[in-house]
Structure formats: C-alpha cells, structure tokens
Amino acid sequence: MSRSKVFGPLLVCAVVLLAGGSVAAGLTGGEAAKARIDHMKGQGAAMKAIGEQLKSGAPDLALVKAQAAKLEVSSKELTSWFPAGSGQGVYAKSKALPVIWTDHARFLEKAAALRTAAAKLNADAQAGNAGAIGADLKATGAACKGCHESFEAKDKT
C-alpha cells in the first residue's frame, strides 16, 4: 500500500471532520468567526447597558429586563458559535485559541457556568428583584471573564 493511498482517505476524513462542524452552523470557519465576534460584541453591549442602568441611580427596569433576556438567550447559543475550524488563524480578527477544541469538555463547562449566571440575572431582572441584579451582573461578568482567560488570546497591546 503506497503512502498516498493511506494519506488520501485520512485527508478526506480530516476535511469532513473540520467541515462537519462548520456545516452544522451553515457557515465557513471564517464566517462563523466573524459572526461570533458580532455576537460577543452584542453580549458586551448588553452587559454595558445593564451596568450603566444600575450605576445611574434610577435604573430603567424595562431596559434591564430586555437586555437581561437577550443575554440569557445568547448564553444558550454560545457554544454553537464555536464550530471546529473557526479559531485563530482562520479569521484574522479571531482570538479563539485551539484549546477550545482540544480541551472541549472544559470549554463546555465554562459555557455552562455562563448559562447559569445569565439565567439567574434574567430571572431576577424579570421578577424586578432590583437588589439582586447587581450581584448577578457581577457573576455574569465573572463568567465571561473566566472563559476569556482560558480560551481567548491576550491582546498584544
């Protein structure tokens, strides 16, 4: 058996594996990365908007509820933004480290922590439990950070 006869099927397998993840989301790796960055920015904007309301002294509860609901929904979708083959190197602006896929169990664990935090934030926001929202927001921010610390490339600046 020649080398190419072994290599060919292996290559096909690899391509199928890599593409499989992307195909699931219906996007190429680069497109998935770009979309992911936009989703992340959306989450950052929601966090910022809630934080500003809490600091304002007279929070607009309707706004807090809407943004908290948005965060809970996106926290549930988050793992789907990371198809295999959409990491650093595929898209220039992506800072998604390979360890997301090589240590996928740990990544999923961190994502679950975000879902828990965002769900509690939204529950307290919808219940108008103003006293708890501050701590919930902190916990949600800590969950964002907890994941970024392990799975995101550091800024060079």
Add this chain to the structure above:
Amino acid sequence: MRRTAVWDLPVRVTHWLLVVLIPFSWWSATHDQLPWHRRSGYTILGLLVFRLIWGFLGSPTARFSQFLRGPRGVVAYLRGKVAPIMGHNPLGGWSVVAMLAVLAGQVALGLFSVDEDSVEAGPLSKFLSFDASRAVAHLHAKLFWILVGLIGLHIAAIGVYALRRRNLLGPMISGAAPVAEGAEAMPVAPAWRVFPAAAIAGAVAWFVAHGLKI
C-alpha cells in the same frame, strides 16, 4: 556656591506622586486591579488639574509663561547662546508640556474605556457604545507606550546632565539648587495658594469620577 529655591513644594509633590502613580497605574491594569487602576487615574487627573492651575499661580519656575519659549528660544538654547536658566530650560519646558499633555490624553482615554467583559467601565464610557469604548481602550493601551517613551527621554536627559556634572535629581528632591553668586533668589509662591488650586483640582476629579454627575 550659594543655594537657592528652584522648585517649590507643590511642584515637587506633584512630580513625585506622578512618579509613583504612573507605574502603579500600569501595574494595576496588568494585574487585574481595575478598581485601583481607576482610583489611581482619578488621582492623576486631580494632579494634572492642580499642575495646570499651579502653572499660573505657582512660583516662577512652575509657571508656563516662564518656561515656554518659541522655536527661536529653543534653538538659541541648543546653540548655548542663553545665560544659565533657573528652572526648565526652553527644551525641557516643552518636554514637560509634552509629558503632561500625553498623560492628560491617557487619562481622558481611560475615562471612556471599558474592558471586554463590560465588568470594568470608565465613568464616561456611558457616553459611548460598547464598540467605541473598546476602541478607546485599545488606544489607551497604545498611548501608554508613547508616555513611556517621553518619560524615557526625560530620564535620559537627566542622565546626560549628570554626565556633564549637573545634578537635576537633587533639586527635585530638596527644592534647592546651587546658583552663581549675585543671582537673585526665586520668590516662592505663598503657601495659601495651594488650597484653592487643590480644592478645584479635587472637585474636578470627583465630578469626572462620578460620571459628570453631582
């Protein structure tokens, strides 16, 4: 040689507080101590406002009108055609203004910055979108190295003068420098002027730190 006052106490205190707070700001930013980073930044803001006011009320060597010279003044100094100067020389004066201006820019950018998790937010970031605040935060990280460059030049200049047997460090500590016989002593600004200047500086820093709200 006779010694006389060259830097008044407010100038020296402002200087040495910046020497402590600029590295502290860098350390606190790179070691996840953002609450301390913000406090340090607000203090630097207060010091900058104070120094600006003191540049009009302070002793002669503290005043912008005394040490800022046009291009001709700088060239004449570089050609050695100027009598010994008490305080900043024409080139050093501009280096001070450059450092203060970049530091002011750095504080301003910090006020509008937000971290990527929106956990840490400058008090003025509420006036910008998340995207814009993130862009400002990246500029904040870059401008720091320009500030470091200017401070590096400042320290290098002190080293060059030291090699030429002129001690610039001592007077910034003691306030006094040797002068030629017969040179006039510097009239030090009255101490009470510190109070209105510090009160205004503190009020401005507090107001900004609270997001421009009383």
